[in-house]
Structure formats: C-alpha cells, structure tokens
Amino acid sequence: MSQAYAIILAGGSGTRFWPASRKALPKQLLPLGASRDLTLIAETVQRILPLVPRERILIATGADLVEASRRALPELPSNAFLGEPFARNTAPCIAWAASIVARRDPAAVAMVLPSDHRIADEPRFREIATLALDSARAGAITTIGIEATRPDTGYGYIELGDVVRPGIRRVLRFVEKPDRARAQEYVASGRHVWNGGMFFFRARQMLDEIRRHLPALADGIASIEASAHEGAEREQAVVRSVFEQVPAVSIDVGLMEKLETIHVVPGSFGWSDLGSWESAWDLAEKDAQGNAGNAPFVAVDATNNLLYDLRSGPKRGVMTIVGLHDVCVVQTDDALLVIPRSRSQDVRAVVAELARRGEHDKL
Amino acid sequence: MSQAYAIILAGGSGTRFWPASRKALPKQLLPLGASRDLTLIAETVQRILPLVPRERILIATGADLVEASRRALPELPSNAFLGEPFARNTAPCIAWAASIVARRDPAAVAMVLPSDHRIADEPRFREIATLALDSARAGAITTIGIEATRPDTGYGYIELGDVVRPGIRRVLRFVEKPDRARAQEYVASGRHVWNGGMFFFRARQMLDEIRRHLPALADGIASIEASAHEGAEREQAVVRSVFEQVPAVSIDVGLMEKLETIHVVPGSFGWSDLGSWESAWDLAEKDAQGNAGNAPFVAVDATNNLLYDLRSGPKRGVMTIVGLHDVCVVQTDDALLVIPRSRSQDVRAVVAELARRGEHDKL
Numbered sequence A, B: 001m002s003q004a005y006a007i008i009l010a011g012g013s014g015t016r017f018w019p020a021s022r023k024a025l026p027k028q029l030l031p032l033g034a035s036r037d038l039t040l041i042a043e044t045v046q047r048i049l050p051l052v053p054r055e056r057i058l059i060a061t062g063a064d065l066v067e068a069s070r071r072a073l074p075e076l077p078s079n080a081f082l083g084e085p086f087a088r089n090t091a092p093c094i095a096w097a098a099s100i101v102a103r104r105d106p107a108a109v110a111m112v113l114p115s116d117h118r119i120a121d122e123p124r125f126r127e128i129a130t131l132a133l134d135s136a137r138a139g140a141i142t143t144i145g146i147e148a149t150r151p152d153t154g155y156g157y158i159e160l161g162d163v164v165r166p167g168i169r170r171v172l173r174f175v176e177k178p179d180r181a182r183a184q185e186y187v188a189s190g191r192h193v194w195n196g197g198m199f200f201f202r203a204r205q206m207l208d209e210i211r212r213h214l215p216a217l218a219d220g221i222a223s224i225e226a227s228a229h230e231g232a233e234r235e236q237a238v239v240r241s242v243f244e245q246v247p248a249v250s251i252d253v254g255l256m257e258k259l260e261t262i263h264v265v266p267g268s269f270g271w272s273d274l275g276s277w278e279s280a281w282d283l284a285e286k287d288a289q290g291n292a293g294n295a296p297f298v299a300v301d302a303t304n305n306l307l308y309d310l311r312s313g314p315k316r317g318v319m320t321i322v323g324l325h326d327v328c329v330v331q332t333d334d335a336l337l338v339i340p341r342s343r344s345q346d347v348r349a350v351v352a353e354l355a356r357r358g359e360h361d362k363l
Helices: A040-048 A063-072 A090-104 A122-137 A180-189 A203-213 A215-230 A232-245 A277-283 A341-356 B040-048 B063-072 B090-104 B122-137 B180-189 B203-213 B215-230 B232-245 B277-283 B341-356
Strands: A004-010 A057-062 A081-084 A109-114 A142-147 A157-165 A168-175 A192-202 A263-267 A297-300 A306-309 A318-322 A327-331 A335-340 B004-010 B057-062 B081-084 B109-114 B142-147 B157-165 B168-175 B192-202 B263-267 B297-300 B306-309 B318-322 B327-331 B335-340
Touching: A004 A040, A004 A090, A040 A057, A040 A063, A040 A109, A040 A122, A057 A063, A057 A090, A063 A081, A081 A090, A090 A109, A090 A192, A090 A203, A090 A215, A090 A232, A109 A122, A109 A203, A122 A142, A122 A192, A122 A263, A142 A157, A157 A180, A157 A263, A180 A192, A192 A203, A203 A215, A215 A232, A277 A306, A277 A327, A277 A341, A297 A306, A297 B341, A306 A318, A318 A327, A318 B341, A327 A341, A327 B335, A335 A341, A335 B327, A341 B297, A341 B318, B004 B040, B004 B090, B040 B057, B040 B063, B040 B109, B040 B122, B057 B063, B057 B090, B063 B081, B081 B090, B090 B109, B090 B192, B090 B203, B090 B215, B090 B232, B109 B122, B109 B203, B122 B142, B122 B192, B122 B263, B142 B157, B157 B263, B180 B192, B192 B203, B203 B215, B215 B232, B277 B306, B277 B327, B277 B341, B297 B306, B306 B318, B318 B327, B327 B341, B335 B341
Parallel strands: A004 A057, A004 A109, A057 A081, A142 A263, A297 A318, A306 A327, A318 B335, A335 B318, B004 B057, B004 B109, B057 B081, B142 B263, B297 B318, B306 B327
Antiparallel strands: A109 A192, A142 A192, A157 A168, A157 A192, A168 A263, A327 A335, B109 B192, B142 B192, B157 B168, B157 B192, B168 B263, B327 B335
C-alpha cells in the first residue's frame, strides 16, 4: 500500500482572534483547542499521527512563521517546514508540497489539512480520513464533506452526487459561500455538505492536474525541483522568485472546481473552523453560569461570557466581571479586547483602527 | 495671627476602586484626580500649599502605608507622617495629630482634610477654608458644609442653623446617612449641606474637647506625649499600646455630635468624594462618544465607557472595546475588572470573592 503523507496548511493572517492572534502569531499557533496546553497546529498533528508518522508530515507556512511553527512542533524534523516567501493562497503551496512528496515517494498519497480547525471526535475523523485516503489511492482526488448542521453563510458548500461506493460519493459541484436563503435551501436539501478544505490525492496525480489546469504554477514548481540539485541557497532563491511571480489562487478555484471527477466522503466528527471568539465560547467548557475561561476568573451576576487570559509570565492576572452577559474579554501582554459575543466578527474594525494609527506592533 | 497646620487623613481600605486600589494602595495613592500624574493625596497637598507651608502638614495614615505615602509626597519632611499601628477610625488619629500640633505651637489652628477627594474649584475651596480657619481662630470648632446638589444617600448631612456672621452659620445638628425620602427632603429644604469630613479648630481647644468627651482617648494621647521625651523607640511602643487599646470611633460620632457649638461654612467648589468608578467616569474628560480613558484606547460603536489602564512598565497595553456602553474596564498588572458603571459599588462582591478564595495578594 502506498505511503501516506500529510501537508498541513499553516498560513493565516491572524485577524479574527485578535488580540490573541497576530500577524506573527496566527490562530493555529494559539492554544484554542480542546487542550489548554496544545496549539491548534499541534493538535492537528497529534490527531493524524495514527495515520501518518512524523517524518511524513509537511507544514506549509509563511517564511516569517517557520520559526514559530517549529517551536510549536518541536518533535517534527526541521525539513518538515516549507516557508512560503509570499502568501499566494493555497494552490502554490499545495503544488510545492506535493512535488516534495512525489520526489520522496512517487507512489505516495497525500492529505491536505488546515492547521487551525477543531475536531471533537478524532477517532471518527480518522475513519473518514482513512476512507478518503483509500479513495485517493484508488485514483480519485477526494475531499471530506462536513455535515451541514446549520445554514452558515461563512462556508463553501459541496453538492453531493451519486454514491460511488459505501461512504463515498461524487462531487456534483463546489459552491462558494451562499447567501442566507441559499444556505437554508442547502441544509434543507440534505444534498449539501460544508467544504472543510481537506483534500486527498496521489501526489503525482495532483501534479499532473496542476500541469493541466495551472500550467504557469506547474512551470514554477518544475523550476524549484530542478534547482533542488544546485544547493539549498540556490533552491531558496528560486522558491522566492517563483512565489513572487505565481498568481495567488486557491486550490478550490484554481483546480477543484475545474476537475471532472472528485470524490467526497461525507461525515460528521464535531468539526469547527473556529471562526471567531464567539465560536471559541461555543466550544469551550462552561461553568453553571455559562462562563468559560482558560484560567481562574471571578464572575458576579454574569453569564455566558468568555474570559481568555493569554498573558505570558508565571503569574497571570485574575479576570473579573460583574453584571455583564454574552461578552468576550481577551487579554494579552499588550492588548485587551472587550466585545459582545454576537459582534466577534467586528474585531476586524479594531484591527483596522490600530493599523490606521500605525500601531504595527499590535497587529 | 496664629499659624495654621493641616492634618490630612490618609487611611482607607482600598475596596471601592479595586483593582486599582488595594489594601496596600488605597485610593488616595492613585492618580484619580484632575491630573494623570498626581495622586489624590498629592493633589490634596498642592491644593492647600497657598494656605499652609510644607513643614506644617501632617499625614495621618496606617503604619503599613507610611512608606507608600512618603513616596507619593517626597517633598514633605519625613516627620510629617504619623503611622497608626491599628486602624481606629478618625477620632484617635486626629487627637494624636492635634497633640503634635499643639506641642509645636500651642496657639496653632489646624484643618483636618480627607486625602482622597476631588475639588474642581480650588481657589473657591481656599476662600472657604480661609473663612473656616478664621472661624476656628475666633474660637469655634468649624466645619465646611458642601452644597447638596442631589439627594445622595451615601453622605452624612449637616442641618444649618442661624447665621453667625456673613458666610458662617451655626450647625443645628449632624445627621447620619439618610434614606432616599429623607435625603430628598433635605435637598428640597435648602437647610442641609453634605458633611465632607473637613474640620477646623485650635489644637489646644480640640484636645480640651477630647478630654471632656473622650477621656480614655485623652489619657492615651497624654501618655504618648509623656513618652516623647523618652526616645523614639519608647514613644513608638506607647503609640502602639495606646492604639491597641483605644476604641475605634469617628470624630463625628465621638465628638462633633456632642458639641454644643460648631460653626459651618457652607460652600460649593466642585467637590466629589470619588466614591466609585462611576464617579471617576463622571469627573473624567470624555471624548465625543462619552468615552474616558487615561491612555489611548480604541472604541468601536461604544459610548460612555471608562477605560483605565494602570499597568506599570514603560509600555501599556492598548485597551479596545466594541459595541458596549456604560461600562468600566480597569486593568492593573495582576487584575482586570469589567463592570457596568451603574454597578460600580458591586466591585465589593469581587473583592469578597477573592478574599473567600484566599487570594490575599489581590486584595
């Protein structure tokens, strides 16, 4: 059986979880998951270790995030980290990683996984991922479709087609983030699942499809491959030049939507993309008053709040709240945010204002 | 003309402005006044310097607060600070301070002032204090009555009697904190003013009245005086023993309410006792959205909030708030409080809970 690799996508701009997340510390590097001690990216790696050994995991991240990613994943070999010199969305870095996988093992299959999602039911996720890997080995680029439990307008959807074999269906089409009415239709239809950005494929097959649909990118990847024999310094210069020139495009738009045949394994495994502080509260363990915190707090006549203390140092401060409800309070060494849960998305407005003021160390 | 001394009362438990105020850092040691750089006690001293030179100012504070008080008032001579070994309310420390004043100058008059109030119109305050000092020189223990501008149930009131001479009236009686209905009557009557805890008297006269109405206290003070000739160590031991035994009583209840004749100078000079974070917001300079802060902050769709950053160190964190109104957010190095302005008094519940948990370093 061909060996499985994992390509974990770990870019990210770090806006939605400000002030915890920053340009230099995006969401996957924060301990927002089930464990207070593990970063989301470390949880992602832990989750797949029963399927993929450490030596076959690649982390595709920004060049400026390589060091922080290494610190979060000290058990991975140091050549596991691919630093993209320019952010070019997902297609270029997946192509680059696939070419490295194919070079190591031309018969390998690979799974592409986001680094910053939460998955509550890990055994179920691994069953579904195993099914998707098998489907990829059998020759179909395959994705996982997440059961749509509410008409969320923040996700792309996948319309399910015919059953290929038990647990596996054809993708009829990918649909971009819908409006509310459309999303409600989708959920009611039972024929739509969420696109969670997880893809499974034979590495060589992926490179062939990129050659077909994104030929400029394929040329760039080929020149990186060619430079690999000319020393690390030369290779790095070529990577830089390729990423500088290659257009930014997502793997969904650049490739997946153009393929005739994609398979999908629909499934339900307690998935969340952790889109905002609101979702962090949703998923957090709460006390009897509905308050959640990552450290001891005092709440007087206060319900359904999130109290998140991410200050460094041996002694955190105590967070206290009186007479407030449905609010998120997040504290870091250099910033504090107080925001109603329902307005979590508007943290962008704060980040925009700080940018306008030139407070670059706060972004 | 007899020399004037000032006795500034600087005890305090530090609860109402938690987390800024602490047992070891009560309100008068915080920069809650008009100037962001001056503590309230330093503002109090500045305010009276045109009336009383530095060498004639005494600070009556807790023994554990002497060092912090000295740091707040470095320009005062170090023998200006009287450290009470046990908190015994205001009568014992006023008696002690009066005896020191009388020893230095048997003909002196003294003014007793709280250390933690705000006064907006300082020239007007000094006019009124000058009138009160003159009244004291003329032989009447005198107080200042603050124009009652609302039916506040948090203050004691003074009922005004006959006019003695222009600007000076007799006190008909002192009344303890009234209920709402009574307070409304008082304000409507126009015959009641607030008791701001400011007293003016000849030092020897005060000691005579204490001898008459609080003889046990007078005995204690006499033994402290006697020990003054036996060296600082012996004197300190006697102070300790006297304060340990003497009953705790306020000057209002222990003395003022028992005197036949007290004069009062009614006046209006932008006084506030700064009773809570709510009053700090009331008095703060606000932006167009009604937000007040002591450092730059970001407020998005947020109005009438107080954002107070009292963290130490060269770089404060930025405080940001979205979609909230009428809230106080106060941050210190080791604690954070978020509370609606209208519930400011309930910070006590937070302090009580921290005490219950044994978090003594947070109290």
